[in-house]
Amino acid sequence: MAIPGRAHFCWIGASLPWAYVFAILSAAERSELAEIVLHHTDPIEADPKVRVLERCPRVRLSRLDPIDCLIRAGRASGAGAELADIYREIDRPAIRSDLLRVALLYLHGGVYLDLDTVTTASLLPLLDSPHFVGCERIVWPHFVRSSRSPALWCRSIALDLARKAMRRAPRGWAAFRRVESLYYRGINNAVIGAEPNSRLCALYLRAMVALPTHRRAQLYALGPDLLQEVVDRSAMDDLTIAEPQVFYPLAPEISEHWFRMSRRVRLEAVLTRETRVVHWYASVRTRSKVAAIDPSYVRRNRERQLYSALVCACVRNLPNAA
Numbered sequence: 001m002a003i004p005g006r007a008h009f010c011w012i013g014a015s016l017p018w019a020y021v022f023a024i025l026s027a028a029e030r031s032e033l034a035e036i037v038l039h040h041t042d043p044i045e046a047d048p049k050v051r052v053l054e055r056c057p058r059v060r061l062s063r064l065d066p067i068d069c070l071i072r073a074g075r076a077s078g079a080g081a082e083l084a085d086i087y088r089e090i091d092r093p094a095i096r097s098d099l100l101r102v103a104l105l106y107l108h109g110g111v112y113l114d115l116d117t118v119t120t121a122s123l124l125p126l127l128d129s130p131h132f133v134g135c136e137r138i139v140w141p142h143f144v145r146s147s148r149s150p151a152l153w154c155r156s157i158a159l160d161l162a163r164k165a166m167r168r169a170p171r172g173w174a175a176f177r178r179v180e181s182l183y184y185r186g187i188n189n190a191v192i193g194a195e196p197n198s199r200l201c202a203l204y205l206r207a208m209v210a211l212p213t214h215r216r217a218q219l220y221a222l223g224p225d226l227l228q229e230v231v232d233r234s235a236m237d238d239l240t241i242a243e244p245q246v247f248y249p250l251a252p253e254i255s256e257h258w259f260r261m262s263r264r265v266r267l268e269a270v271l272t273r274e275t276r277v278v279h280w281y282a283s284v285r286t287r288s289k290v291a292a293i294d295p296s297y298v299r300r301n302r303e304r305q306l307y308s309a310l311v312c313a314c315v316r317n318l319p320n321a322a
Contacts, residue, residue: 116282
């Protein structure tokens with residue numbers, strides 16, 4: 001295997017929500033990777049959630065010095081010390097994690113997973129290539145947002161309006177499936193795999209430093225937008241790009257259906273045989289749901305909410321909330 005059997009999660013903050021604990025537990029149970037590491041930049045409160053992780057086989061909590069990590073990765077990859085400077089300048093955790101995930105993969109290799117994921121199947125089949133990423137179905141890729149073409153903008157506005165209607169409609173996710181081929185395919189950085197010293201990660205780190213200063217603080221600029229640019233111009237024959245159903249079975253905004261309540265849900269209707277990770281997009285419209293989630297929440301809603309059904313299917317022995 002080119003990619004080590006190790007999963008990396010990264011947390012910036014003191015208190016870890018239950019939804020993110022479920023991400024780690026599902027990876028430990030379903031990924032078949034030998035080690036699951038939660039890198040945390042701050043001391044984490046010693047509460048029941050942390051104790052659950054400490055008792056979980058193959059899960060390791062590791063305090064991360066972000067500046068040291070970025071300096072080492074910068075020197076080794078040719079990006080220099082400016083990676084650490086970017087981290088100091090930008091205080092948004094989402095953007096800081098864009099830096100750290102690539103540095104960790106370059107230094108150690110493995111599979112990086114965002115904490116708003118649930119692992120559903122083995123990741124071992126993905127480890128044979130030197131690096132892999134996944135794509136999703138989106139409306140506003142960077143080339144459209146930066147374009148002055150009325151035709152491109154009109155097309156995306158129409159796609160956006162249609163997506164909004166399907167986001168609100170009952171079983172709108174099923175309607176989106178029938179038209180998703182009309183939407184743009186975009187690279188997302190929520191799930192990335194790479195061998196140590198990966199060429200993809202080296203190019204990505206150097207591109208972060210080369211990005212104009214005024215763009216660095218923009219949401220998605222150091223993340224999906226830049227990764228897409230790196231992939232487009234590098235033309236790496238050994239890069240595996242997974243189809244949307246592998247990591248992103250419900251597209252952005254459509255992913256709100258993970259949290260809709262209904263009389264009864266059928267998880268198998270939403271997942272495909274190719275699905276290995278579900279990224280449920282806490283950064284889009286589901287962020288407010290995170291605070292309400294705990295083990296009792298998912299037990300109570302497992303028959304009427306897709307997210308709760310997903311967690312119960314992928315974490316067999318749910319811990320107690322207290």
